[in-house]
Amino acid sequence: MSILTKILAFLLSAISLLLVGMVVAFVGNTENYKQAYDEQKNLVTVMRADQATMEEQYNTQIKKCTELETKLQQQLQNMEADNNRLTADLRKAERMAQQYQSQADSWKGVMTGFEQSVRNLQASLSETQTQLDQARTQGIKDQKELNQITADLYEKIVQLQALEAERRRLLEQKKDLEEQVVTSNIPVREVRPVTPLTREAAPVTTTLPTSTDVKGLVVEVSENLVTLSVGSADGVREKMVFHVTRGSQFLCDVVITNVDINRSAGIIDLKVQQPQVGDTASTEL
Amino acid sequence: MAKKTTSPESDIYTAILALACLAVLAATVFVTLKSIDYYGSESLFKIEAPR
Numbered sequence: 001m002s003i004l005t006k007i008l009a010f011l012l013s014a015i016s017l018l019l020v021g022m023v024v025a026f027v028g029n030t031e032n033y034k035q036a037y038d039e040q041k042n043l044v045t046v047m048r049a050d051q052a053t054m055e056e057q058y059n060t061q062i063k064k065c066t067e068l069e070t071k072l073q074q075q076l077q078n079m080e081a082d083n084n085r086l087t088a089d090l091r092k093a094e095r096m097a098q099q100y101q102s103q104a105d106s107w108k109g110v111m112t113g114f115e116q117s118v119r120n121l122q123a124s125l126s127e128t129q130t131q132l133d134q135a136r137t138q139g140i141k142d143q144k145e146l147n148q149i150t151a152d153l154y155e156k157i158v159q160l161q162a163l164e165a166e167r168r169r170l171l172e173q174k175k176d177l178e179e180q181v182v183t184s185n186i187p188v189r190e191v192r193p194v195t196p197l198t199r200e201a202a203p204v205t206t207t208l209p210t211s212t213d214v215k216g217l218v219v220e221v222s223e224n225l226v227t228l229s230v231g232s233a234d235g236v237r238e239k240m241v242f243h244v245t246r247g248s249q250f251l252c253d254v255v256i257t258n259v260d261i262n263r264s265a266g267i268i269d270l271k272v273q274q275p276q277v278g279d280t281a282s283t284e285l
Numbered sequence: 286m287a288k289k290t291t292s293p294e295s296d297i298y299t300a301i302l303a304l305a306c307l308a309v310l311a312a313t314v315f316v317t318l319k320s321i322d323y324y325g326s327e328s329l330f331k332i333e334a335p336r
Contacts, residue, residue, distance in 0.1 A: 006298055010298070012302070012305065013304065016306075016308060017308055020309055023312050024312050024315055027315065027316050028319070032322075034324050034325070
């Protein structure tokens, strides 16, 4: 064996061993792609199954979302309709509030006028009450004078009855004397009265003013105060007496104490029944 | 015929070559088994029915 053959055999063996080692190392360390492929394939299968499940769930959720969206859309439309209706109601309520506010303002003005009228009426009532007290005082004085005049009248009546009895007695005496003269035939002279009758009866004159009949209606009645619908323009004067009647029934008299142009007020006198608003008042029955 | 003389060194080289061939054969077997293990026998050889 030549030297060249030996060298070739040695190099061939060395290279063969080196290549064998490299191949064994490479093959031993290489990755099992088939197994990895199978694992990835199984993983893809599982992922596809999961994808199908997820798609099914996604479709279910989409369907639910669609239904929920439809329902919410319907609710939204209903709420918009309610909102519009409530807006219209709100505007209507605002208009009503403005109207009520204007009415309240007007009523406030009216109430202010009423308060002023009430104050005026209270002042008038106080004044009328004072006049009523004065009239009552005057009535008491007049009653006392009337009682005094009545007592004087009774006294005069008694005196008149005594004088009448004296006149009758004198007439009887005169008749007896005339019979005695006739039986004794004494000539009769003209009999003259001792006191000549020079007075003549004066005609009866009334001091009351002549006035036409004034008629009116009772427009207001308080306790003893009556307001009539006629005034100075109709010829009403103070201290005039009105007779208040209801149909043919006499109720009372009203003595006028205050006279206005178209109104008059007075106090009740000779009260038979309480007058009411609408009763007739006239100066002549 | 003359007898060919052989030296002991030639046996050593022959043994080295035999060892190298054995190593190559073992590597081939190892690679084949490994391939069968990884990719199956059909990737190396497949028996098909005659048409």
